[in-house]
Amino acid sequence: MVPIDRQALNTRIVERGKELYAAIESEKPSLFQEWRWVGKTMGWLLRHEELRTDALRFIDVFPSLATPPILIDHLEEYFGSSVSLPAWLRWTLRHASCGGRLATTVLAKTVHYTMRKLGRQFIIGESANEAVQRLSRIRREGCAFSVDILGESVLSEAEAERYGTLYMDLLKALGPARKEWSPLGAEQKTNDLDWGFHPKFSVSLKPTSLYSQGRPQNFDGSVEGMVARVRPVYEKVLENGGSLCIDMESYQYKDLSLEVFKRLRAEYPAHPHLALAMQAYLLDTDRDLAQLLDWSVSHGLPICIRLVKGAYWDYEVIRARQNSWDIPVFMSKSETDAAFERQALLILKHHPTAFLACGTHNIRSIAAVMEAAKALGVPDHRYEFQVLYGMAEPIRRLLARITGRVRLYCPYGPILPGMAYLVRRLLENTANQSFLRLVFADKMDILGLLAEPSEAASERGAVAGFSGKTDRGPAKEGIHEGCQPGRFLNEPAADFTKKEERSLFAQVITVVRQEMGKVCPLFINGADRTTRDILPSLNPADPADVIALVSQAGKAEVEEAIGAAQAAFARWSKVESPVKAGYLRRAAAWMRSHRYELAAWQIGEIGKQWDQASADVAEAIDFLEYYAREMVRLDGPHALPSPPGELNQYFYEPRGVCAVIAPWNFPLAITTGMVSAAVVTGNCVVYKPSPLTPAIGRNLVEAFRAAGLPAGVFNYVPGRTEVIAEYLINHPWITTIAFTGSTQVGLRIIENAATVRPGQTTVKRVICEMGGKNAIIIDEDADLDEAVPAVLVSAFGFQGQKCSSCSRVIVLDSVYDRFIDRLIDAAQSLPVGPAHDPAFVLGPVCDHQAQTRISGYIDVAAVEGKILYSGKTPAGSNYVPITIVGDIRPEHRIAQEEIFGPVLAVMKVKTFGEALEWANSTRFALTGGVFSRSPRNLNEAKMRFQVGNLYLNRHITGAMVERQPFGGLRMSGLGTKAGGAEYLLHFMDRRVVTENTARRGFSPDLL
């Protein structure tokens, strides 16, 4: 193949771009034609940037606004105070909001009309028959199509099956219609293929719409599930003489989609028209594409690739930033554009085995493909152009004229549920860097837009793409290892989209398994100690499986540990804060380098699923890093207002020996949080782990040992609660007790701590996090695509055994049925089984006692309310069925008592006010959530929903250190906020020193 002269190629691309532009310069896509209703709306959106977010949010909520009054309320809430609305609209809105019937009717009709028009712009039809009619028309106009079915997010297997049926119905309608269509490309009509080489219809689908349980950590299982669902649709496509394209979704499903594509392609080797969409904006795509092309050549399987830039850019950036993961997309538009050209060129170079579908509306990108194809001598039948229905009509018509090979991507489905697609398209077309906007709305100079996308950027992209790394994520190494602690950044939990992460995780679980079953000694005054009293710690999924043989401390050992801590305190309390912080950061570094092992212990000893275990370890590291920085910040002395001649200062000092009583549900994270706070503030610690998770607790010994923490500062005493717990907290030398656990135990500790015992010199302080009875409110305009999975993960994640878990869901009457139906379907789809297998989302509860207690509550639920759903449990120990119980009222026990298991009470209310009242009707106030798209209701919740941590429009578990300081009010806790800026203060006392600096009438500060 003749090497390409890139400079000459670029000159030809620019020339070609100018020609293309000149041919359509006088035209406008319908989206930007201001004499049309849709164009007017777009024009308004573009002119009023300040309202763009509200407008897109309004379009997003619109499908759930069931009645004119609700619609008017929302219009008022979103736009009532805006001066940018046209005068007539403002006037009508004002009258409608005051109850004017005529104004309400006019406004509601106008909004409905506008939304339908907007929807219709991008959606080909609402039913299969309507779609087929419109598709036939598109073919008469000389374009091919790929049809896709729109709908709500698929949250359950029932919904996935319904989606599958829709595809089958579509294919039933397309099959016969196909026979009526003449092939496109007049001269090749004989073989009944478009242009002589392509089936007459194409169907696009997203694997997650046919299989709801796809999860990166369960990679093989997810691929199997997806292939099993896509296969019958594909077979039907083939039976009817069509082709299939697998759309590309968000990054987390990228590798799954690639694998599904390869499996199907290999399964049907005689059908070369199976296509896969690939996104140029992904850093991985250079590598993925090269590998896929190699695969195709080595397997002798020709493939089709629809190359697009990618539609989820904002989502990918947000998701990566929130999780502290590497950002998977390019951060500049020109890098994406350059990658698109680079990748198109690569596919064209492979034209004997790879067919390119060029999916873009950008004239520069189109010209680049045309000129590259020409330079490489690629035959016409090895590439085509694709555009989205409703966008860029002049470009589409021009391409049809010049090349004859244009395919329209045509979504169909009911317009209202399809609004998410509409929002994505509007977001794209109104984005500042959208090619269509810049050309057709902003009238930007075309030469600038045809310029070669940044060369430097593209080279960096190619390198980053191959290495899979980006320097745009948090600069972790510098921050964690440098001498100066930098800004705190949350530690990323494992990103299971990465193959290396998944396989390493699985390997380490196997290795750690070999370590289990050994003796777990105490750790007192810097030395391991075994005792004769040994208790086994058991795997909750299999009580015959011994995780560790744990030496039990008796009173003598506790006494010894307290003595060691008291002795160490004299030295440790005087260590400089940065030095103490250094120990924490070294422990964090050790945990970071053992993060898989630490997670594996949690999977074995307490049944945390892969993602839950990994998140727990990340949180533990966060506590160490965060409190280390906090202590440096709090290091004194601190200045107080001081007039001349007087110096006022304060500083913090540690309190003495601190007892830490930790729970089993966040066995490493919460333990590390409490212990590290006590240690870094200069206290010495005696730590009693939960009897259910002593081996996990022992990991903290190893972390501090690796950090070189002096002997006696941290002592580890697992033991029988009834033998040592009260002895420990009542000991006169204990000054501070840090506890996280049930309200019942917390209150007893507080009561005990109030009693002064002989030899005691300090009033004990209790730092206490207790239970919750957390509620999520589902408002009438809630986005159920978001609310259902969020309730599911909040209520049933780790079997509902988090103090922040959702145990009540309070649903507005008008959405009750739809919400409950979807929730039950989704709950029914959750696979249950042991935690070491990533196929399972739920596992057993912590032990037999818990199982019995929760089962008792399920009996109560059946009496107080109506069991709406009771899940199946696998054979094995300690499983409790997911239980959803309806007709629950505030006075019921199920609505008041903490259950700590996968039991969800559903409460139906008439108004949002009533929902808030019911949400507040327990003695607890830990976490809470609201799903609503009403700004007024969200505001009201902020003011009136009395919980320590309120989450709006998201799940209610998984508070992040620094971002969401965690802790409850009322009977949920004493208001200390773990992971927040004030937390360390609870472990210290503040001393104020006032010095008279004047001597005989002069003061240094006046000199």
Ligand SMILES: Cc1cc2nc3c(=O)[nH]c(=O)nc-3n(C[C@H](O)[C@H](O)[C@H](O)COP(=O)(O)OP(=O)(O)OC[C@H]3O[C@@H](n4cnc5c(N)ncnc54)[C@H](O)[C@@H]3O)c2cc1C
């Ligand atoms: C037929 C067809 C099928 C499609 N199928 C899919 C699919 O399966 N999956 C999918 O994800 N998308 C799909 N898309 C959408 C596509 O990914 C683009 O969102 C859309 O086409 C706009 O890109 P453009 O080249 O037309 O316009 P342009 O205006 O040239 O490019 C816009 C694109 O540039 C990228 N971008 C914007 N800002 C930045 C930035 N700051 N840094 C880096 N990159 C940036 C984004 O990808 C954005 O969509 C499809 C598009 C078509 C035409």
